Amino acid sequence: MIQYFTTDSSELVTIDDQAALTADHRWINLESPTEDEINQIAQLFKVSNFSLSSVLQDREISRVNFGKTPQENTSILLQYPKYETSPLGYLTHSTFPIMFIISEGSIITVSNHPASFIQHFVINQSSLQETITDHENFAARLIWFITKDFVTSLDKTAVQMDLLERQLTSATENEQIYQIMAIQKTIIDFKSSLAQNQKVIDQIKQNDSLFSTTPLTKTISAVALKNEQAMTMAKTQGEILEQYSNMVSSVVSNNLNDVMKVLTSLTLIMTIPTIIGGIYGMNVDLPGAKLVSAFTLLMLFTIVVCLITYLILKKRKYL
Secondary structure (H helix, E strand, C coil): CEEEEEEECCEEEEECHHHHHHCCCEEEEEECCCHHHHHHHHHHHCCCHHHHHHHHCCCCCCEEECCCCCCCCEEEEEEEEEEEECCCCCEEEEEEEEEEEEECCEEEEEECCCCHHHHHHHHCHHHCCCCCCCHHHHHHHHHHHHHHHHHHHHHHHHHHHHHHHHHHCCCCCCHHHHHHHHHHHHHHHHHHHHHHHHHHHHHHHHCCCCCCCHHHHHHHHHHHHHHHHHHHHHHHHHHHHHHHHHHHHHHHHHHHHHHHHHHHHHHHHHHHHHHHHHHHCCCCCCCCCCCCCHHHHHHHHHHHHHHHHHHHHHHCCCC
């Protein structure tokens, strides 16, 4: 899929490919592009096929290649988060690469999977505090939305962890362990991707050929700060998950012991009527056996013994 955008009165507007060729500032977004679409963009905007197709490999690492002259393209590859469902059915996040190709008057973004931060960028333009005036501004704002999406995803992961913590108090099965595994996979992926992105952001900050104006410098500084915040959140959540993983087996074992203790106590109480009934079922003379109300008295005696046993077990916290 190919989308073409430009700015009109500080707002993003959709245009066709012919209008994109003549627009002063244009953004071309490719999502899961086919080979024909890659060839089309490569020919129209003089971009190498390799740059456009490299992100189709989901495990590409973050990097930046600065153009040696203003006429040469600059390519920036970063990682972004995306919702996924784990094989066990839990909601998780994975990270995938996205390529930014910046040239004179245009920016091209290429991703192999839908990127939610692009939707946020297009829909929530009110959050853009400055007018989008050129291709570098496009890139800087999009990169900021990537880091913001990481923080948002980690906030949602924190909510999952809070829910998991409440579930641990009554855990008796392996479900909580599987949830921890799913969240740990997300955190490990995030930590690796954020570290990769941080290296690229540092390189961008140190380079004077890109994002060199004061407003854009501030934006990139905000990006770096947001990325560091996400790295700190991921590190903290990872450490908490390690503690969860260490204690979940103990919690499950203790909860199972409590269940077994209750079941054993109930079995003991239910055994009392069987014992008493067995004794009075013997073919010998027993106290009160010849009374008219013998059965009623026997039932009352059994109930009293069961009740006393229950109270004793309750007092000793077996029930």
